[in-house]
Amino acid sequence: MLAQNRSTPFLWGYRLYVAAFFVFLAAPLVAAGAFAFNDSLFPALPWQGFTLDWFFNDTEPKLGMFHDRRLLRGLYYSFVIAVMVSSLSVFVGTTNAFLFVRGQFPAKNFFYIVMVIPLVIPGVILGISILVLASDTANYLEDGFNLELEFLRPGIFLVVLGQFSFITTITSLVITARLKKFDETMEEAALNLGASRARVMRTITLPFLRPAMIAAGIVAFLVSFENFNTTLFLVGSEAPLTITMYDRMAKVGSTPVLNAVSFFLMVGSGLLALLSILVQRDKSSR
């Protein structure tokens, strides 16, 4: 191996560099999380002692996150949006996986690249382009047919569409990779033994794909939950958590309640990410 042929000081220097990198990686996250427990009105030093007020206290000025109506509403909208985006994108991701692994059709490679493209379009552009199309359609229907379609105006529906438009690429790639490893002779064996196509799908193919579908769903959920760029342009009055937090950070100035939310989100997404890794590992060892 590369560094084994080098002298030990080099290897120690290398290790030091790696260690410094992980400190760099952790520093802002530790800062964002740690001040949630500081008994002070500002997220800054000096340390005033440990408190859980920024989570549970129910009176101003130290209103905890679990009593802050606007933050809780943001959390709720983020959750609703993320659930819709992940179920939709896992569904389309699965049909895309079958389309590209099993299907035979002209220009397949071209369409595969088309499938990847939403991932390399900046999120801001996806947001404004969907906003423009939805508004054009809504205006056209309103002027021409006197139809007032509220869901084409900025709001949860457009946010879901905007996030879905690029998250589907991620889920498709994850599920396609899994389906490629599937041994098709297992399906043939079941068909020869007299099982119907639907039954083969239900009892053999889908159970094989399940870990990838769950992992893709979790990834989609997390990416949707933390998305800001695309959401910013499509958001209506129901602001998800990232938008609520940003408003507060930019306009009101930050109090440690934002650190409490950050801590809560970091723990939540850490656990979900761990879960997605466990789901995938569990199945591949069997």
Add this chain to the structure above:
Amino acid sequence: MLRFPGGGLMLQKDFKRLAMILLFAPFALWIVLLVVLPHIGMIRLSLREKVAPRVYEFGFANYLDFVNEPIYWNTLLRTGSMSLLVTALALLIGFPIAYYIAKLASNRTRGALFLICLIPLWVSDLIRAFGWILLLRETGVVSSFLQWSGIVDQPVEFLYNDVTVIVGLVYTVMLFMIVPLVSTLDGMDNSMIEAGYNLGGNGFTVLRRIIIPYAMPGIVSGCIVVFMLTAGSYLTPILLGGKNSSWFTEQIYNQFITRFNWEAGAAFGILLLLFTSTVIWLGLKLSGQTLANTVAKS
């Protein structure tokens, strides 16, 4: 098969065709309704000139505005060059880390290190930028520490300058560089490196002639995603660079939301898209890679 030879086959063929159409439908709906049509709509909108209230004409006025107003194209050039710098820095800093994780760490630490790399990936940009603000602002941790240790005698403001924006951006996108690098380097056989040494190469030659060519798809994939994310980022430059960070996405936001000039905003969006696509296309051509064997694989 115990079926009627002719009819059974016909039925099966029809069934297959129907299945293909059913599978193709979600894909086509997704791409056409959410990617192709919106972009056509945006191009159409960007080519509209406002001649009077609620009266529009076809024309290139929005693009001419961009060319004639140095602030606009300077911002785009600045965004582009800073994004390239961020991409290069992320590659330089990230490659040794990825190599350590994939090749030098023992089996147990490798999994743990990779996991540590992945967890911040799922922490929102907003929280990461917030963390940097808490560390670097005038009343922040670094400034307090410097005062406490006596290196400086008054608060220091580290926010709102280009270096901080670049550090913040490198931090934000770093993991998108490391993950594809680790997965390509992981697939590399160690005996290839040993062979390089046995044939008399030194560390640098082995790196240049064996490791980097092998890792090329991962390098290109990481660079594409990182460049795109940086050029399209909004939060990090705004929060760490302040109101005058001059990032191009901020111009788009201003046109759309603040000035309500959607025509100009759409034109800026098209320009940003053209710019990032050109850079990505050039990168692919120069490195001899394709989108399918880089980004699609990671």
